[in-house]
Amino acid sequence: MASTKTQPARGMRDFLPEDVRKREYVIGVIKEVYERYGFEPLETPAVENIETLLGKYGEEGNQLIFKILKRGVHESTGEADLALRYDLTVPLARVVAEYRDKLPKFFKRYQIQPVWRADRPARGRFREFYQCDLDVIDSYSMLVEAELCAATSDALLELGFNDFIIRLNHREALRDLLTSVGIPDEAQSSTLIVLDKMDKIGEEGVRLELSKTGISATQIEDVLDATYADRLAATLVAQRNGSFDLAEYNAEMMRRLRMRLIQEGGFNKGLSDLEKILSFTDATSAAGRVKLDNSLARGLSYYTGAIMEISVEGLAGSLGGGGRYDKLIGMFLGKEVPACGFSLGLERILVVMTEREMFPTTLALNPVDVMVSIWDRTEISARESLALATELRQGGLRVDLYPVRNVKVATQIAYASKRGIPFVVLIGEQERANGEVAIRDLRTRRQHTLKRESLLSTLRQSL
Amino acid sequence: MASTKTQPARGMRDFLPEDVRKREYVIGVIKEVYERYGFEPLETPAVENIETLLGKYGEEGNQLIFKILKRGVHESTGEADLALRYDLTVPLARVVAEYRDKLPKFFKRYQIQPVWRADRPARGRFREFYQCDLDVIDSYSMLVEAELCAATSDALLELGFNDFIIRLNHREALRDLLTSVGIPDEAQSSTLIVLDKMDKIGEEGVRLELSKTGISATQIEDVLDATYADRLAATLVAQRNGSFDLAEYNAEMMRRLRMRLIQEGGFNKGLSDLEKILSFTDATSAAGRVKLDNSLARGLSYYTGAIMEISVEGLAGSLGGGGRYDKLIGMFLGKEVPACGFSLGLERILVVMTEREMFPTTLALNPVDVMVSIWDRTEISARESLALATELRQGGLRVDLYPVRNVKVATQIAYASKRGIPFVVLIGEQERANGEVAIRDLRTRRQHTLKRESLLSTLRQSL
Numbered sequence: 001m002a003s004t005k006t007q008p009a010r011g012m013r014d015f016l017p018e019d020v021r022k023r024e025y026v027i028g029v030i031k032e033v034y035e036r037y038g039f040e041p042l043e044t045p046a047v048e049n050i051e052t053l054l055g056k057y058g059e060e061g062n063q064l065i066f067k068i069l070k071r072g073v074h075e076s077t078g079e080a081d082l083a084l085r086y087d088l089t090v091p092l093a094r095v096v097a098e099y100r101d102k103l104p105k106f107f108k109r110y111q112i113q114p115v116w117r118a119d120r121p122a123r124g125r126f127r128e129f130y131q132c133d134l135d136v137i138d139s140y141s142m143l144v145e146a147e148l149c150a151a152t153s154d155a156l157l158e159l160g161f162n163d164f165i166i167r168l169n170h171r172e173a174l175r176d177l178l179t180s181v182g183i184p185d186e187a188q189s190s191t192l193i194v195l196d197k198m199d200k201i202g203e204e205g206v207r208l209e210l211s212k213t214g215i216s217a218t219q220i221e222d223v224l225d226a227t228y229a230d231r232l233a234a235t236l237v238a239q240r241n242g243s244f245d246l247a248e249y250n251a252e253m254m255r256r257l258r259m260r261l262i263q264e265g266g267f268n269k270g271l272s273d274l275e276k277i278l279s280f281t282d283a284t285s286a287a288g289r290v291k292l293d294n295s296l297a298r299g300l301s302y303y304t305g306a307i308m309e310i311s312v313e314g315l316a317g318s319l320g321g322g323g324r325y326d327k328l329i330g331m332f333l334g335k336e337v338p339a340c341g342f343s344l345g346l347e348r349i350l351v352v353m354t355e356r357e358m359f360p361t362t363l364a365l366n367p368v369d370v371m372v373s374i375w376d377r378t379e380i381s382a383r384e385s386l387a388l389a390t391e392l393r394q395g396g397l398r399v400d401l402y403p404v405r406n407v408k409v410a411t412q413i414a415y416a417s418k419r420g421i422p423f424v425v426l427i428g429e430q431e432r433a434n435g436e437v438a439i440r441d442l443r444t445r446r447q448h449t450l451k452r453e454s455l456l457s458t459l460r461q462s463l
Numbered sequence: 464m465a466s467t468k469t470q471p472a473r474g475m476r477d478f479l480p481e482d483v484r485k486r487e488y489v490i491g492v493i494k495e496v497y498e499r500y501g502f503e504p505l506e507t508p509a510v511e512n513i514e515t516l517l518g519k520y521g522e523e524g525n526q527l528i529f530k531i532l533k534r535g536v537h538e539s540t541g542e543a544d545l546a547l548r549y550d551l552t553v554p555l556a557r558v559v560a561e562y563r564d565k566l567p568k569f570f571k572r573y574q575i576q577p578v579w580r581a582d583r584p585a586r587g588r589f590r591e592f593y594q595c596d597l598d599v600i601d602s603y604s605m606l607v608e609a610e611l612c613a614a615t616s617d618a619l620l621e622l623g624f625n626d627f628i629i630r631l632n633h634r635e636a637l638r639d640l641l642t643s644v645g646i647p648d649e650a651q652s653s654t655l656i657v658l659d660k661m662d663k664i665g666e667e668g669v670r671l672e673l674s675k676t677g678i679s680a681t682q683i684e685d686v687l688d689a690t691y692a693d694r695l696a697a698t699l700v701a702q703r704n705g706s707f708d709l710a711e712y713n714a715e716m717m718r719r720l721r722m723r724l725i726q727e728g729g730f731n732k733g734l735s736d737l738e739k740i741l742s743f744t745d746a747t748s749a750a751g752r753v754k755l756d757n758s759l760a761r762g763l764s765y766y767t768g769a770i771m772e773i774s775v776e777g778l779a780g781s782l783g784g785g786g787r788y789d790k791l792i793g794m795f796l797g798k799e800v801p802a803c804g805f806s807l808g809l810e811r812i813l814v815v816m817t818e819r820e821m822f823p824t825t826l827a828l829n830p831v832d833v834m835v836s837i838w839d840r841t842e843i844s845a846r847e848s849l850a851l852a853t854e855l856r857q858g859g860l861r862v863d864l865y866p867v868r869n870v871k872v873a874t875q876i877a878y879a880s881k882r883g884i885p886f887v888v889l890i891g892e893q894e895r896a897n898g899e900v901a902i903r904d905l906r907t908r909r910q911h912t913l914k915r916e917s918l919l920s921t922l923r924q925s926l
């Protein structure tokens with residue numbers, strides 16, 4: 001008998017019962033909120049044809065996709081034809097293209113499933129993790145961005161979060177900003193990736209990395225001026241009266257962006273979108289939570305318009321994010337269908353909720369109401385206990401049956417006690433002969449005998 | 464803009480909202496029953512280290528495992544280091560070995576997750592499918608087999624099934640039976656695999672395939688005599704009084720098995736186990752459902768004792784199955800820990816429930832209570848509708864907001880009507896000025912105006 005490695009695969013996790021209960025609680029809350037917003041559930045396979053995924057996430061994404069070997073005689077080629085789902089957005093785009101006629105025009109779907117990325121594992125970063133996505137298909141209106149911010153806000157509020165901020169930016173505005181300081185088109189993507197790292201590597205780190213992308217020292221300073229410096233200035237304006245006024249900050253940011261991007265009488269699509277989102281979210285549960293952040297870039301390459309990310313105090317990284325991707329469905333369908341989505345990250349939410357002890361105390365309660373013991377090794381005793389357990393279960397109780405026959409009753413009681421089960425039922429020969437059972441309350445250690453037919457109601461009252 | 468293949472990968476499926484609701488309903492019922500039996504939830508990763516899976520399922524199983532390519536610089540080697548979960552039992556065995564000290568001694572877990580097998584897709588057979596497993600660890604007692612049969616029976620009964628039978632056999636008894644007719648040890652596995660196909664290929668098919676396994680014509684007839692012929696004889700005995708008497712059938716089968724396997728005063732472990740299971744299940748929800756079937760073999764190689772399979776009229780294949788696997792955990796832990804489990808197959812259950820129209824009618828109801836329309840393209844109109852939707856959602860209603868601004872109200876109403884949404888709320892300039900809203904009942908096509916603050920309660924009453 002050889003023993004094998006028993007840990008889960010690198011970056012993956014087993015969830016023991018207590019973990020599962022916490023996860024299910026959070027998922028349940030999020031689902032309920034998403035449904036209140038009129039979203040409907042979708043599920044897609046864990047495995048996709050590899051060409052569905054490749055080329056959708058940028059070069060880094062391609063590297064992190066788990067690829068599945070061809071099977072049978074083709075296995076030896078070492079080629080992959082399938083891959084594990086990398087996010088829930090690309091499968092949605094495929095689904096919309098495939099079932100266009102069966103789905104409502106404005107398909108509003110939520111999807112809560114795991115995704116897999118061969119990332120380097122770190123605190124709160126796993127290779128299998130759940131995303132809680134919601135998306136709206138076929139509208140260009142910023143009403144959609146507002147609804148998505150509102151729904152995710154409500155989900156977090158319902159879970160007990162009250163210090164989160166939705167950072168808001170716009171891919172077009174961001175590119176226009178880079179163009180305005182002279183960064184050529186071909187250098188913009190790499191610049192964005194570096195800018196997005198400010199929280200992780202700091203301003204000096206950003207300077208250093210930007211210098212490696214080939215843009216000039218003057219351009220670097222101009223970029224930093226147009227992003228971090230403007231943000232800092234707007235923060236100072238918004239703090240004039242001692243505390244931070246988010247509306248004032250957003251107004252000042254918008255004023256500065258307009259100055260940089262709009263000639264007199266001109267129009268900028270990105271800024272116009274941002275203005276609408278700010279105005280619309282103000283009428284929803286996201287009011288007071290949306291903050292313009294002109295250096296937010298988001299990693300995925302498919303975004304085309306507004307981009308959002310939720311941050312919360314004390315957590316590096318985000319609780320979730322999303323944005324508009326008007327071109328992605330077209331990659332499958334051959335014609336453009338606008339879309340916008342938002343994804344909450346279940347694992348991060350769980351990390352913060354655990355640290356802050358935000359779970360309801362009822363989750364920790366014992367999952368079993370009563371244990372039926374086995375009096376002795378006779379067959380009649382086993383059958384009697386089985387029949388009683390059956391009755392109690394039919395009465396709706398959660399009943400454990402001690403699963404071994406030839407064990408002292410004291411040992412069985414000790415087992416139930418260790419597991420935190422409140423009651424143990426005993427049926428000795430005497431009781432059986434009299435149509436009675438004994439019930440032992442493990443909290444008070446009191447035991448009494450009662451008629452078998454009144455056991456269910458007695459237990460129900462005591463629980 | 465190139466269009467790509469948009470179907471899901473071969474043998475895999477997308478679940479649109481209506482499908483998801485059906486799946487969630489069935490899973491919810493099964494979970495609730497499993498919890499009543501004192502089982503607790505476990506979840507394991509979709510991906511396992513490949514050595515965890517290889518060598519656990521027999522040669523055919525090894526072939527059907529989806530293998531994942533090494534990543535980064537190792538990708539070009541064409542080697543696999545990970546694989547997709549093939550069942551829920553082997554991961555459980557790994558978990559028990561890994562967390563032995565954290566788990567209750569008699570760990571009773573349920574697990575409802577997908578597994579992946581590179582099988583040839585067919586009706587009701589997919590490459591990604593859900594299993595609903597429950598297992599009890601660390602007891603050799605047949606109480607466990609009885610509890611598992613009872614829990615799966617209760618789950619099926621709760622779903623509305625009433626014509627299922629649990630076929631019961633025992634790996635040891637089966638091997639003893641083959642030995643008794645002279646089949647040598649090394650030919651037994653291949654014989655079992657053929658015997659298991661009776662339902663698919665018929666008696667002549669079995670004869671033909673057995674002849675290819677190298678056993679003699681006499682042995683073939685002896686095997687068929689000891690299995691099918693005995694079953695047929697017992698059936699005839701049990702039908703003496705016109706209808707089929709399951710208890711009588713089992714008694715006759717047991718009598719015949721005893722004659723074949725037990726010398727006077729002797730003992731046969733397999734038969735003793737089967738007798739206990741029959742006696743014990745009789746005291747549970749599985750009463751009248753367990754049927755001895757001495758040709759049932761089950762494919763997986765890890766079973767060591769009792770084996771069970773649930774069949775239902777009109778379905779080739781089974782709704783679920785299970786058995787005892789006392790040696791599997793030892794392959795991870797290095798010391799034997801007995802275990803027994805049962806798995807319901809979600810996909811088969813759904814196939815039969817769909818054919819028989821067993822779903823509650825409430826599942827088909829519209830998932831949205833009311834749609835808030837957008838009166839005109841002004842920002843104030845959009846904000847007003849957003850604010851109203853927010854209020855109604857906070858009141859617990861499931862609210863859709865029409866997601867485009869510049870659309871005729873009639874078009875919006877037609878959209879809601881097509882989706883089966885019962886109510887549409889309208890806020891024209893007049894209504895807004897008066898603090899009122901109009902509500903249109905799409906079933907009666909009546910529309911009336913009311914004070915905005917009484918909208919929520921009015922809608923609640925009408926729904």
